[in-house]
Amino acid sequence: QGQSWGWADARTLGWLGAGAAALIAFLFVERSSAHPILDLKVLRRRPVALALTAGGLGQTVAFTMPGLAILLALYPAIPGVSDGLGWTAHHNAVVSVSWNLVMFGTGMLVSRYLRRFDARRVWCAGLAVMAVGYTLVGFFHGDELQLIVTSCVANVGAGVVVSVAPVLVIGVVSRDEQGLGSGMLNMLISLFGAVVTAGAYAVLGASSTTVDGTAFYLDAGYSGIFWLGAAVTVVALVLSVFIPRLREPEESPAGG
Template sequence: MNERRKWWALAAVGSGVLVSTIDGSIVNIALNTLVQAFGSNLNIVEWVVLGYLLTLACSLLIMGRLGDMYGKRRIYLIGFGLFTVASLLCATAPSITALIAFRVLQGIGAAMIQAVGPALLVTAFPAHERGLALGAIGSFVAAGILIGPALGGILLRYVGWEAIFFVNLPIGIIGWWLTIRAIAPDQTTRPGQRFDLVGAFLMAAALFFLLLGLTEGPIWGWRDARVIGLFVAALMGGVLFVFWELRYPQPMLQLRIFRRLAFSLNLLAALVLFLGISFNLLLTPLFFQLVYQFDLQRTGFMLMSLPIALSLTSPISGRLSDRFGSRVLTIAGLIVTGLALLGLSFSTPTTPLPQMVGFLVLLGIGVGLFQSPNNSTILGNAPPEALGVASGLLAVVRTVGQTGGIALAGAVWASQVFALNGAPVTPITAAPPTILAGGYDVAMRVAALIATLAIVPSLFGGRALQRQLVPVKQPVAD
C-alpha cells in the first residue's frame, strides 16, 4: 500500500504543479481578447498577468513557513481549494477590476501549492528516490509550459476567454481528492510557534518592489525615477528583513540555513542558470517571428521542442542522481546548457530551421540534467523543520531569476540592435531582420556565459556535499 501511495502522492502534487504552471502562461495570449471583452486598455489588462505573478512570488516563502508551522498537507489542501474557487470567480468576473482581484486570490492559492508541493514529495518518497520524484515534478512543470499557450489558443478560438479559467475546475477537484487520498495527515505541530508577521511583510515588500522594478524597467526606462525608487525600496526592505530576522526569536526564514554550503551554493547555481536561460524565453520567440517571419502558431510549434526535451530528461536525470549522486549530472547539465545557448548565438536569417530546433532540444536536455539533481541536493540539505521554506525558496529563486533574466536580455538585445543599426529605432521590432538577428546573437552569447558561470557555485556545492557524506573516522580503542 505504501509503495502505491507514494505514486498517488506524486499524482496529487503533480496535478497542482501542472495547473498552477499552466495558469502562469495560459493567460498571456488572452490579453488582447480581454482588452476587447472588457473595453479596457492593455496597461490595465496586463495586471491580470502581473497581479498573479507578483502575488505568487511574494507569497511563496510565507506559505512555505506556514506549511512548516501548521502542516504542509493542510496548507496544500487550502491552496488547492482556494485556487479552484478563485478560478471559478475569474471565469465569472463582471469587470476587469474584479478579474485582477480574483487573479491575486488565485496567486495566493498557487503559492500555497508551489511552496509546499515539493516538500510533500520529499516526505512521501524515501531518500533514495527523492531525485526521481523531483524529476517527475520537473516533467509536470515542462508539461504546463507546453500545454498552457497551445490550450489557451484553442479555448480562445473556439470557446471564449472564460474557458481558460473554467478548465482549472476539474483538475482542481481531482487534485484535491487525490491529496486527501494519498498524502498522509500532518503530524502534530510543535506548540508555542509564532508566525513572524513583520518578517513576512518586509520580505514580501522587498520582493514586490524588486520584481515590479525589473518588470517595468524596460517599459518606463531604467533611469526613470519610479524604477530607481522601486529598486531603492527593494534594497531597504531586504536590509531591514535581514536585520529583523537575525533578532527575532522565531524568524520566518532561519538565516543559518545558508551556512549549509551544499544548500546555499546549489541555490545560487539555480539562480544564475535561470538568469541565463531566460534570455531564450524572451528572445527566441521574437527571432522566430521577426527574423524567420513565422506566425504565432508555427512559432509555438517550434518552441515546443524545449519543454518536450526537458520533460523527458528530468525524470531520467532524477533517477540517475539517486543512483550515482548529483554532482556530475549538475555540472554536465550546465555545460550542455551553455553549449546549447552558444549554438543558438550563431543563428542568422539563413540558418536552417532544424539547426535551431536541435539547439533548443539540447537546451531542454541540459536544463533537465541540471534541475532535478540540483533540487534534490537543495531539499536534501534543508533541515526537516524548514522543508516548506526551502521549497518556497526554490520557487522564489526561479521567479527572480526569470524576471531578472528577461529584463537583462531585453536590455542587451536592444542596445546591440541600436548599435548595429547606427541609431535607435522605434519600435525596435521595425529594425531589419539581419540587425535583429545580430542583436540576438550577442545576447545569446551573454546568456551562454551566464549559464556557464553557474558551474562555479555548483562545483563548490558538490564538494561541500561530498565532504558531508565522508564518514567521520572513529578513534581506535587501545
C-alpha cells in the same frame, strides 16, 4: 524604462536604488521575524547557500530563456529594422515541440536513474551542456533547423538542471528544513528571473530600432540574450564546483 530614460538617468538609478533599499529592508525584517520566509540562519551554512544560489541561477536560465526566445520567433523580419524570424504563433508552437520534448524526456530519464550517480556531477554536466547549448543558440538561430538543433542541445542540459536542482537542496538541508529549502529555492528563482529578464531586455534594447514608438530588435540583441543565459549558467557551474558531498535524505546533516 531604461531604454527610453537612459540607464544613467536619475530616475533609472533612483528606482534601482529603491529596489536595493527594499531588498535590504526585507532582509532586516526576515532576520527579526519568528517565522521568516527567507531564513538567513540557514543561508549562513555554506553548502546551503551554494546549492540554493547555483540551483536558483540554473533553473532561472532553464525557465527564462525559452520565453525570451519567443520574441525572436514572433517578431517580423524587416531588413535594417527587425531581425525576428516572423513566424506565426502556431508555427512557433509546432517548431518548439522538439526542444520541449527533449527537455521533458531528459528530465524524466535523469530523475529515474539519478540515484545511481553522484548528483553533483550530473548537475554540473547539465549546466555545462546548457551553457554550450545557449552559446550555440546565440550563434545559430537563423531558421527552423538551426534553432531546433541548438535549442535541443540547450534543453538536454535544461532537463538535467530542472530535475536535479531539488536533489541539491534536499542533499544540504535537514529533513525538517526540506520544505523551507524548497520554498527558498523557488523564491530565488523568481528573484533571479526578474533580474535576468530585465538584463535581457537591456541587452535587446542596446540593439534595437524604434518605429512609431515600438521597439524592434536586431540580431545582435537576440544573440546577446542567449549568451547572457550561457554566462549566468557558467556562474552557476562555478558555484556548483564548491558544493560539498550531498547526503542521502536518510542521513543526518553534518553539524546539525
